[in-house]
Amino acid sequence: MCSRDCCSGPGGSNRGNTCSDKKGAKAGSLTGEKIIPTPQSLLYPYEVIEEIADFITKGSGMRPKIGIICGSGLGSLADMIQDPKIFEYEKIPNFPVSTVEGHAGRLVVGTLEGATVMAMQGRFHFYEGYPLAKCSMPVRVMKLCGVEYLFATNAAGGINPRFAVGDIMLMHDHVNMLGFAGNSPLQGPNDPRFGPRFPALVNSYNKDLINKAIEIAKAMGIESNIHVGVYSCLGGPNYETIAELKALRMMGVDAVGMSTVHEVITARHCDMKVFAFSLITNKCATEYSDKKDDEANHDEVMAVAKNRQKACCELVSRLIREIHLASA
Ligand SMILES: O=P(O)(O)O[C@H]1O[C@H](CO)[C@@H](O)[C@H]1O
Ligand code: HPA
Numbered sequence: 095m096c097s098r099d100c101c102s103g104p105g106g107s108n109r110g111n112t113c114s115d116k117k118g119a120k121a122g123s124l125t126g127e128k129i130i131p132t133p134q135s136l137l138y139p140y141e142v143i144e145e146i147a148d149f150i151t152k153g154s155g156m157r158p159k160i161g162i163i164c165g166s167g168l169g170s171l172a173d174m175i176q177d178p179k180i181f182e183y184e185k186i187p188n189f190p191v192s193t194v195e196g197h198a199g200r201l202v203v204g205t206l207e208g209a210t211v212m213a214m215q216g217r218f219h220f221y222e223g224y225p226l227a228k229c230s231m232p233v234r235v236m237k238l239c240g241v242e243y244l245f246a247t248n249a250a251g252g253i254n255p256r257f258a259v260g261d262i263m264l265m266h267d268h269v270n271m272l273g274f275a276g277n278s279p280l281q282g283p284n285d286p287r288f289g290p291r292f293p294a295l296v297n298s299y300n301k302d303l304i305n306k307a308i309e310i311a312k313a314m315g316i317e318s319n320i321h322v323g324v325y326s327c328l329g330g331p332n333y334e335t336i337a338e339l340k341a342l343r344m345m346g347v348d349a350v351g352m353s354t355v356h357e358v359i360t361a362r363h364c365d366m367k368v369f370a371f372s373l374i375t376n377k378c379a380t381e382y383s384d385k386k387d388d389e390a391n392h393d394e395v396m397a398v399a400k401n402r403q404k405a406c407c408e409l410v411s412r413l414i415r416e417i418h419l420a421s422a
Contacts, residue, residue: 138231140285142188147238149187150212154179154203157240159421160414161233161366162213163357165248165373166196166392167399172213174407175204183216190228192216196249196396201232207415208422212236219352220272221331226279229353230360234288237364243303243417244361245410249395250351250372251333253343254323257374260402261319262409263349264307265370266299269326269342270355279356280363289363298362303369303413310412316405323348325372327355333390339380349374369413373402 151157156179164171172178181201183189192199197216204211218229233244250263257263272278284291304322311320326342328334330352334342342350349372361368375398379388399406 136282137225137227138188138234140287143231143234144238146186146188146235150181150201150203150235151239153181154212156203156210156212158203158210158212158236159240160206160209160211160243160245160417161236161239161241162211162245162410163217163232163247163354164197164213164215165217165246165353165399166194167249167375167396168247168373168403168406169196169198169215170403170407171247171410172200172202172215174411175202175206175211175213178202178204189232190218190224192218193222194219195392196399207411207418209414209418211414212239212241217353217357219331220277220329220356221352226272226277226356227281230279230356233357233360233366234364237288237361237366242366244357244366244368244370245413246354246357246361246368246370247406247410248325248351248354248370248372249375249399250325250349251376251378251390252349252374253339253378253380254321254348255380257321257323257348257377258319259374259377259398261321261374262311262316262402262406263321263323263325263372263374264299264304265325265354265372266301266304266322267324268298268355268358269324269345269347270359271326271328272356273359275329279360289365293359293363295359295362298358298368300367300369303367303417306416307369307371307409307413310409310416314405314408314412319405321348323372325349325351325354325370328352334378336379336382339378343380350378371406371409373399373406375399
């Protein structure tokens with residue numbers, strides 16, 4: 095089974111759900127040929143993930159314990175890493191490439207507050223044209239590199255009216271809208287070496303880490319900018335309509351974005367501890383208005399992330415320090 099970008103990602107000549115490398119399968123087309131569905135989990139068999147993980151652990155000489163995914167404009171989280179070994183995505187075998195502004199496209203391995211860490215400076219989104227299994231494949235790579243804790247960060251729109259731009263929402267749950275639409279990174283045959291066929295997702299977001307983060311926020315004096323809430327991932331790349339935002343709010347969603355949930359599902363499936371937060375980069379309007387200011391835009395998202403990167407970096411580094419000290 096082919097796992098290369100030719101079959102399943104932006105720039106690939108055979109995008110969609112077909113694979114001309116598959117024995118006996120014809121490349122599909124929209125002109126009447128048979129379309130061969132490629133189960134998402136077959137895109138990256140265990141052995142391919144293992145090869146990528148070997149490439150990183152051998153290339154860096156490290157087995158990182160904590161994995162970080164940098165959200166839009168939050169690449170500075172990876173810049174904190176000391177003695178970094180940097181792997182450009184395009185030079186990692188079988189790795190996708192980043193196509194979104196604010197996602198540099200490199201994996202950084204090194205130490206942070208004494209802990210060995212690896213950070214994705216650039217994540218993959220469904221709207222880039224990648225299947226979910228491909229978007230979250232690096233989480234499995236992290237697992238096989240030795241990672242036990244996933245720190246997933248994102249930029250998100252605040253739906254909860256109490257949230258202000260620049261606040262940080264610690265995720266304690268999610269509503270998986272892509273899942274509602276029948277999409278999962280775990281679709282296809284299950285490989286039990288990663289985890290069970292039917293993983294439970296209650297308690298996905300580690301409560302101890304949330305509590306520690308709240309304590310850290312108090313010590314940093316940013317307690318009033320910290321919330322605990324529910325994130326929802328939509329497919330994007332368009333931002334939401336007012337009616338969608340109203341519906342999400344009625345469902346108990348506090349912040350909305352286009353990422354993270356499939357990474358968390360993949361991490362929980364392989365039994366990682368998860369800590370995740372959303373930087374609220376814009377307030378989502380839930381009432382109709384003619385004001386242009388009410389419309390989300392990626393430049394604003396990036397600008398707010400840049401302004402708040404210091405606080406995000408401090409929160410992450412202090413939490414990593416606590417994890418490291420507790421395990422030392
Ligand atoms: O979730 P991250 O990658 O932080 O990025 C968020 O910001 C982008 C939209 O401005 C979308 O990609 C959305 O998901
Ligand atoms: O308002 C938003 N909606 C979806 N994704 C986002 N990422 C940042 N802000 C937003």
